[in-house]
Amino acid sequence: MRDAQDKNRPVVVRLLIASVLMFGFGFALVPLYEVFCEITGLNGKNFQEGPAAITEVDRTRTVKVQFVSTNAANMPWEFRPNERSIRVFPGEDKVTAYYASNPTSQWMVAQAVPSVTPSEAAPYLHKVNCFCFERQPLDAGAETQMPLVFVIDPQLPAHISTITLSYALYDITTNETVTLTQDNKDKGRASL
Amino acid sequence: MATVDIDLPHVKDEDPHHHGPAKGIGRWLFTTNHKDIGSMYLIFSLCMFMIGGLMALIIRAELFQPGLQLVEPNFFNQMTTMHGLIMVFGAVMPAFVGLANWMIPLQIGAPDMALPRMNNWSFWILPFAFLILLSSLFMPGGAPNFGWTFYAPLSTTYAPDSVTFFIFGVHIMGASSIMGAINIIATILNMRAPGMTLMKMPLFVWTWLITAFLLIAVMPVLAGVVTMMLMDIHFGTSFFNAAGGGDPVLFQHIFWFFGHPEVYIMILPAFGIISEIIPTFARKRLFGYSSMVYAVASIALLSFVVWAHHMFTVGMPLVGEVFFMFATMLIAVPTGVKVFNWIATMFRGSMTFETPMLFALAFVVLFTIGGFSGLMLAIAPADFQYHDTYFVVAHFHYVLVPGAIFSIMAATYYWLPKWTGHALNETMGKLHFWLSFVGVNITFFPMHFVGLAGMPRRIPDYALQFADFNSMASVGAFIFGFSQLVFIYNIVQNVRSGEKATAGVWEGSHGLEWTVPSPAPYHTFSTPPKVD
Numbered sequence: 001m002r003d004a005q006d007k008n009r010p011v012v013v014r015l016l017i018a019s020v021l022m023f024g025f026g027f028a029l030v031p032l033y034e035v036f037c038e039i040t041g042l043n044g045k046n047f048q049e050g051p052a053a054i055t056e057v058d059r060t061r062t063v064k065v066q067f068v069s070t071n072a073a074n075m076p077w078e079f080r081p082n083e084r085s086i087r088v089f090p091g092e093d094k095v096t097a098y099y100a101s102n103p104t105s106q107w108m109v110a111q112a113v114p115s116v117t118p119s120e121a122a123p124y125l126h127k128v129n130c131f132c133f134e135r136q137p138l139d140a141g142a143e144t145q146m147p148l149v150f151v152i153d154p155q156l157p158a159h160i161s162t163i164t165l166s167y168a169l170y171d172i173t174t175n176e177t178v179t180l181t182q183d184n185k186d187k188g189r190a191s192l
Numbered sequence: 193m194a195t196v197d198i199d200l201p202h203v204k205d206e207d208p209h210h211h212g213p214a215k216g217i218g219r220w221l222f223t224t225n226h227k228d229i230g231s232m233y234l235i236f237s238l239c240m241f242m243i244g245g246l247m248a249l250i251i252r253a254e255l256f257q258p259g260l261q262l263v264e265p266n267f268f269n270q271m272t273t274m275h276g277l278i279m280v281f282g283a284v285m286p287a288f289v290g291l292a293n294w295m296i297p298l299q300i301g302a303p304d305m306a307l308p309r310m311n312n313w314s315f316w317i318l319p320f321a322f323l324i325l326l327s328s329l330f331m332p333g334g335a336p337n338f339g340w341t342f343y344a345p346l347s348t349t350y351a352p353d354s355v356t357f358f359i360f361g362v363h364i365m366g367a368s369s370i371m372g373a374i375n376i377i378a379t380i381l382n383m384r385a386p387g388m389t390l391m392k393m394p395l396f397v398w399t400w401l402i403t404a405f406l407l408i409a410v411m412p413v414l415a416g417v418v419t420m421m422l423m424d425i426h427f428g429t430s431f432f433n434a435a436g437g438g439d440p441v442l443f444q445h446i447f448w449f450f451g452h453p454e455v456y457i458m459i460l461p462a463f464g465i466i467s468e469i470i471p472t473f474a475r476k477r478l479f480g481y482s483s484m485v486y487a488v489a490s491i492a493l494l495s496f497v498v499w500a501h502h503m504f505t506v507g508m509p510l511v512g513e514v515f516f517m518f519a520t521m522l523i524a525v526p527t528g529v530k531v532f533n534w535i536a537t538m539f540r541g542s543m544t545f546e547t548p549m550l551f552a553l554a555f556v557v558l559f560t561i562g563g564f565s566g567l568m569l570a571i572a573p574a575d576f577q578y579h580d581t582y583f584v585v586a587h588f589h590y591v592l593v594p595g596a597i598f599s600i601m602a603a604t605y606y607w608l609p610k611w612t613g614h615a616l617n618e619t620m621g622k623l624h625f626w627l628s629f630v631g632v633n634i635t636f637f638p639m640h641f642v643g644l645a646g647m648p649r650r651i652p653d654y655a656l657q658f659a660d661f662n663s664m665a666s667v668g669a670f671i672f673g674f675s676q677l678v679f680i681y682n683i684v685q686n687v688r689s690g691e692k693a694t695a696g697v698w699e700g701s702h703g704l705e706w707t708v709p710s711p712a713p714y715h716t717f718s719t720p721p722k723v724d
Contacts, residue, residue: 007382008306015374019412026416026446030431033442072435073349113434119509170435 057091058154061161065152068166069098076104077138079169082145090154098131098167101143108173109137112146117164124153125163132167212714221316224308225714226293229315231611233290234604236318238680240282241597243326245673247275252635252669254652255662268652269337270329276340277358280458281365282322284592287600288461289372292400295607296376298705298712299394301385301721306378314371321364328354339650341451344432344443348424355425359418366411373407376400385704387723391482394703398485399464402492406453406460409496414450417443441506448499456495459591460488462559462599463530466552468703469606470534473549474541475700480533487526487533494523504575513572520570524563531560546698547621551602554594554629562590565640580650583643589636593672594629601628601679608683609697613711614690620682627675634668 065088067081078101088094102108112132116122127133131146138144152163213219213228223229250271254262263271293311297304305311328335333352336342347355380401384393393401420431420443430436432443463484471478478484500508500516508516534556543549565587569575578584601624609615638661643649647658654662693710704723708716 008378011378011381012307012374015377015408018408019370019374021412022409023412023416026413026449027420029413029446029449030420030442033439033445111435113437119507168434172435 055091056154057089059089061158062087062089063152063156063160064162065094065150066162066164067096067098068164070166070168072168072170075110075169075171077102077108077110077169077171078143079110079167088152090152090156093128093149093151095147095149097145097147099143100136100138100146100169102138102140105140106173107137107139108171109135111135111170111172112167113170115166115168117166118160121156121160121163124156124160125165126151126153135172222312224304224312226297226305226308226311227611227712227714229305229311230290230292230294232315233286233293233318236315237283237287237290237600238683240278240286240322242676242680244275244278244283245676247271247278249669249673251275252666255654256666257663258654258656258659260653263652265652266334266337269339269650270335272650273336273339273342274325274329277325277336278322279592280340280454281362284458284596284600285369286318288400288403288458289369289376291396291461291465291600291603291607292372292376294611295705296379296397296400297383298610298708298716299397299703300380300383300388301704301717301723302379302383303715303717303720305375306383307375310371311375314368314375317364318368321361321368324357324364325361328352328357331357341447342421343447344421344424344440348421348432351425356422359422362418363415366415369407369411373404373411376404377408380404385717385720385723391485392723394464395467395478395481395484395488396461396464399460399467399488402488403457403460406457406492406495410450410453410457413446414454417446417450420446441503444503444506445500448502449496451502452499453492453495455588455591456491458596459559460492462555462596463488465599465603465606466534466555467530469548469552469602470537470556472606472698472700472702473546473552474538474543476537476541478533479536479539480529483529484533487529490526491523494519494526498523501570501572501575504572505579517570517572521567524567527563531556531563544699546605547616547618547625548602548606550622550625550629551598551605554625555598555602558594558598558632559591562587562592562595565590577646578643580648581643582639582647582649585649586636586639586643589639593636594632598628598632604683606698607705608686609693610705610708610710610712612687612690613693613709614686615693615697617682617685617690620678620685624675624678624682627678628672631668631670631672631675635665635672636668638662638664638668 064085066085067083069079069081071077071079078099080099082097082099086094086096098112100110114127114130114132116125128149128151130148130150136144136146150165213225214222220228220232223232250263251268254260254268293305296302325335331352331354333354335354336347336352336358338346338351338355342358380393380397390398420429423429424431424433424438430438432438432440434440467478467484498516498520500512501520504513504516545553565583569578569584569587605616605621642654642658642661645658647654647662695709696706697710698706704717704721705712707721
């Protein structure tokens with residue numbers, strides 16, 4: 001019996017370690033998924049951010065860029081693109097904007113989450129400046145124009161003639177309030 | 193035929209305190225005996241099967257006619273969710289663990305499981321897991337209603353408050369499964385009788401060894417995904433919340449990374465059972481033993497690279513769809529090897545059709561039908577039409593009900609005389625078989641048709657055109673459901689009375705478990721048998 005227990009211990013230890021590792025692997029899938037999406041262009045999220053190094057403008061063709069807006073559940077803001085769609089030359093800097101207004105009687109914070117379709121086009125879309133980079137606070141009843149500056153890489157495959165840029169607007173006021181009150185508390189402590 | 197005297201040597205060298213089971217409830221609460229624990233697992237699973245079945249009957253009663261008759265849509269959703277969870281985690285998995293507890297030590301000539309105390313623990317946390325899960329039915333807001341696959345954000349942002357109880361229930365049953373799997377692996381690796389090499393093990397033992405490794409690999413991932421849900425709901429993280437930078441599709445990837453191996457966890461032990469039963473009643477050796485082992489191993493390995501075939505419609509790139517389509521179809525090859533071997537085993541055998549054999553034969557035919565509809569679903573372009581329709585429901589019920597559950601019934605009838613010492617009442621066994629066989633097919637076959645015609649799954653009401661096939665399915669469900677009372681009657685009657693069974697029980701039986709007397713004594717193989 002002693003003998004059997006001695007034999008069992010290494011098996012049990014190894015299997016327990018394997019279980020813990022697999023639990024960790026479940027969580028490791030989260031960053032792995034991000035990396036995987038970035039490499040493959042899945043999800044239409046791997047567009048380029050910041051100033052683009054594109055100087056040459058391809059005047060031989062135009063690309064239609066469509067703008068879409070979606071309100072996430074329970075998001076009462078009015079949120080829409082100023083232009084439904086525009087035609088641009090690849091390589092040309094383009095400026096447009098989305099309109100947002102807060103019809104409620106409370107101060108709110110929103111976050112826009114972008115997505116590009118087809119996802120194959122995502123790596124060729126350079127967002128020089130985008131409202132989606134930052135949180136958007138709005139006072140009760142206030143409205144704003146949220147700017148978007150983008151360039152399309154002339155390397156864009158020829159068979160893509162239309163790109164859809166979609167934004168989903170989320171209410172993140174509760175998260176924001178929590179962090180703000182936290183900040184205030186800390187400030188209060190500092191002043192004491 | 194095997195005789196009783198093989199057990200006699202153990203009687204004299206038994207310790208004086210090894211005198212049989214303790215008395216009263218303590219026997220069951222504190223037992224470390226693999227046979228007691230196996231019985232408890234099986235009884236627990238039968239109870240869960242009846243509860244889950246009752247929920248299925250509520251679903252079918254509502255769907256008997258179009259329109260809303262009996263239950264509210266929200267309660268209907270709770271029923272589909274709880275039915276799935278209870279049948280998967282409460283009925284099928286514990287039944288296989290129970291069979292493993294009873295039969296693996298007997299089949300490899302071991303005196304007990306390797307870790308008997310952990311064995312007791314892994315059983316006894318299970319009733320509490322399901323008590324927690326079932327109690328959510330009586331909570332304000334109701335039980336989980338987001339489907340057994342609990343896709344986020346349905347199970348996070350929009351979930352009823354009872355989702356936290358569901359999460360802890362899943363944690364506990366996951367811990368139970370992991371402990372059970374560790375125990376089974378340790379038993380098979382360390383406790384085999386001298387001479388019982390790996391490639392001499394009965395296939396039920398082999399399939400369970402591979403299943404146990406699958407459990408170790410994926411149950412922690414399930415625990416991980418429900419932990420992420422818990423954190424999203426209560427601790428302000430955003431794993432699956434797009435507003436915070438998360439992604440709901442990520443949930444589906446993690447869930448199905450667990451979920452696809454999970455469906456093989458529910459079918460591989462069934463393959464083992466069928467591979468035991470068919471040779472017995474065909475009175476031939478199993479055809480292609482080693483190819484059976486390799487087929488099971490390759491099915492298990494492939495199960496890790498096919499998960500995204502459950503989510504063809506989420507917007508994957510073409511390359512992904514093609515990869516998961518072909519990887520899925522590849523699984524048909526080892527599965528085909530298994531079906532071929534079962535048929536080749538029967539070919540020119542002198543077959544008889546006792547109850548366990550009838551269930552095994554029904555398994556081979558009906559599981560293959562389920563496998564073929566699986567192949568249809570694996571075709572990515574066609575899946576866009578089938579996705580989330582009753583065709584999917586028909587497919588997985590064909591592999592799980594006349595697949596996994598018929599194999600459990602076959603195993604019960606096959607080994608029951610060994611457990612109770614009483615020969616089977618064949619008339620009642622056959623009555624149960626034919627009622628179940630007819631009921632199952634009337635229930636699930638019409639679902640293929642309504643699915644192809646576009647009826648979505650998980651809905652309490654449907655378009656008029658689906659009415660005929662739905663009422664047919666409901667009638668079948670009630671036949672199948674109530675015929676399980678015959679199953680319970682057969683078990684109870686066999687435990688209480690019956691002709692004395694011989695050690696070998698069946699004429700063509702083979703293997704170590706048939707060398708001990710029937711009923712199997714409380715302690716067996718205290719001295720290891722010699723296998724050559």
